[in-house]
Structures are given as structure tokens and as C-alpha cells.
Amino acid sequence: MLQMTADQRDAMVATCIRALPDEGCGLLLGTPDGIVVEVVPSENVAHSARVYEIDSRVLLRAFRRADDDGVQVIGVFHSHTHSDPYPSPTDVAQAPDPAWHYVLVGLRDVATVLKSYRIIEGDISTEEVTISH
Amino acid sequence: MAALVRIPTVLRPATGGATVVSVEGATIGEVLDALTATYPSIRGQLLNEDGTLHRFLNVYVNDDDVRYLGGVSAIVAADDEITLLPAVAGGAI
Numbered sequence: 001m002l003q004m005t006a007d008q009r010d011a012m013v014a015t016c017i018r019a020l021p022d023e024g025c026g027l028l029l030g031t032p033d034g035i036v037v038e039v040v041p042s043e044n045v046a047h048s049a050r051v052y053e054i055d056s057r058v059l060l061r062a063f064r065r066a067d068d069d070g071v072q073v074i075g076v077f078h079s080h081t082h083s084d085p086y087p088s089p090t091d092v093a094q095a096p097d098p099a100w101h102y103v104l105v106g107l108r109d110v111a112t113v114l115k116s117y118r119i120i121e122g123d124i125s126t127e128e129v130t131i132s133h
Numbered sequence: 134m135a136a137l138v139r140i141p142t143v144l145r146p147a148t149g150g151a152t153v154v155s156v157e158g159a160t161i162g163e164v165l166d167a168l169t170a171t172y173p174s175i176r177g178q179l180l181n182e183d184g185t186l187h188r189f190l191n192v193y194v195n196d197d198d199v200r201y202l203g204g205v206s207a208i209v210a211a212d213d214e215i216t217l218l219p220a221v222a223g224g225a226i
Contacts, residue, residue, distance in 0.1 A: 023224060051224030056191040056198045059218055080225045091223035094189060096143055 002075070002101045002116045003130040004036040013112050015041040016079035016105045023052040024105070025078040027062045029071050034101060034127075037071050044078075051090065052078045075101030075116075085113045087124050095119040101127070134211040136164055141218050147175035161192060162205030164215055179217070180205075189220040 016024030026041040042058040054076065066073050080088075085106030087095075095102060098120040106113035116129045138154045148154060149172075156171070158164035162184070169176040179187055185205065186192060192199045193216040199207040209215065 025221075027221070046222065046224070048224065050226045051222065053220060053222035056193075056200070056218075056220065057196075059191060059221060060193055060196065060198075060216060063216075063218065076221050076223075078223060083225045088223065088225050090226055094220075094223045096141075096219035096221060099142070 001128045001130060002034045002036065002103070003132065004039075006131055006133050008036050008039045009114060009131055011039040011041070012077045012103065012114065013105055015039075016077075016107060019044055019079065020081065020107070021049050022047055023049060023079050023081060025052040025054055025076065027054060027058065027073055028075040028077065028101065028103070029062060029066050029069070030074040032072060032074070032099075034074065036074070037069075039077075049081050074099070075103060077103035077105060079105040079107050081107050083108060085115050087117055087119060092119055092122055092124065103129075134159065134209070136209045136211075136213050136215050138164065138168060138215040138217065143219055144175060144178060144217060147178065148172050158209055160205065160209060161186075161194065161199050161202075161207040161215070164209055165192075165205065189222065191218045191220050192216070193218070 029038040030036040042054045044052045046053040085104035102117045118125050156167040
């Protein structure tokens with residue numbers, strides 16, 4: 001389960017829309033039980049509509065801040081601009097941490113879709129996303 | 134000289150759970166060689182067969198990504214902190 005506020009959801013969607021036509025991306029700081037504390041937008045340093053990579057400086061700062069604030073880096077979000085919001089083989093192959101939440105923002109259709117997944121040893125499972133207001 | 138290397142969660146199985154390891158080396162290449170000498174199973178996750186840095190590993194000296202400092206040639210000074218973090222990447226393909 002991943003829990004976030006409506007503002008945090010909107011921040012992820014806004015980051016991904018601003019990155020168009022490229023994929024957008026960022027990191028999630030939060031608690032081990034899946035409560036998002038902060039959304040950390042990143043430049044997509046791959047500058048591509050088909051792949052993304054978090055800026056390495058944003059990554060280091062996020063881990064340092066998580067340590068300082070007593071939270072963790074609990075996941076990553078990115079957009080799929082022309083395909084289903086479901087982890088691709090690339091996403092699965094490069095999923096670095098089985099404890100992470102992998103959020104996909106689907107921008108293909110007019111109605112934006114946000115979904116979250118766990119990726120453990122190559123197996124993908126959908127998880128519930130709870131939005132609080 | 135000794136440098137402290139911070140080990141990310143996903144690499145800790147290869148270090149027996151160690152989160153920070155002190156190793157000798159004057160360059161990033163020497164530091165990583167020393168690390169892999171102690172923990173041989175970690176090598177494939179850090180370096181390519183030709184000794185260059187793995188594409189999906191970020192290595193930092195203090196606050197700086199070593200890709201901008203010469204890669205494995207980057208200089209390591211006494212008490213520098215080395216951080217290893219897997220790159221976070223993926224995409225629709």
C-alpha cells in the first residue's frame with residue numbers, strides 16, 4: 001500500500017506533464033510502511049520519451065536528506081507517455097530495490113492514470129494507492 | 134590512505150551486511166579494487182569486465198559524481214567519503 005496526499009499526487013503528475021514530450025521522473029521520501037512524506041522531482045537526464053534516469057545529484061541529495069530527516073527513499077515515479085502505466089521490461093530489469101514503490105504516471109490518455117507497483121525478483125504486483133485530502 | 138565507502142542496501146548482501154566499509158586507495162579505481170578484493174561477489178555490480186564503472190552505478194566522492202571527475206581515475210583524499218548508489222532508471226521500452 002502506498003499512501004499520499006492529493007498535493008503529492010498532483011506534484012508527481014505536474015512533474016511528468018512539465019517534462020513532456022520526455023518522460024518525467026522523481027523520487028519519493030517516506031516511511032517504511034509506505035506513507036509518502038515528500039515528492040522530489042528530478043530532471044530526466046536521459047532526455048527521452050522512452051527512457052528515464054534520475055539525476056545522480058538529486059539521488060544523492062535525496063538519500064542524504066532522508067537520513068537527516070529520519071525517513072527513507074521509498075520509491076520512484078516516472079511517466080509513460082505513449083504506453084500503458086505498467087512496468088516495462090526495462091523498468092523491471094533496472095528496479096534497484098525490492099522494498100521500493102514504483103509509481104507509474106500514465107499520460108497517454110486524456111485522463112491521467114497513477115498506479116503503484118512492487119517489483120520483487122522480477123515479479124510485478126499492483127498495490128493499492130490511497131489518496132488523503 | 135583510507136576512505137569510507139557507504140554501501141547501499143541492495144549491495145549489502147555482498148558485504149555481509151556492512152553499511153560502511155573502510156578501504157585503502159588513492160583513486161576511485163583503487164578504492165573499488167580494494168573493496169572487491171575484500172568482497173569478491175560485489176565486483177560484477179560495480180565494474181565492467183574492462184574495469185570501467187558499471188553504467189547503472191553512481192559513485193560519489195563526497196558530493197560529486199565521479200563521472201565528472203574522471204571516473205575510476207578520480208582522486209580520493211584522506212577522509213573522503215565514497216557513496217555508492219545504484220542509478221534509478223527505466224522507461225517505456
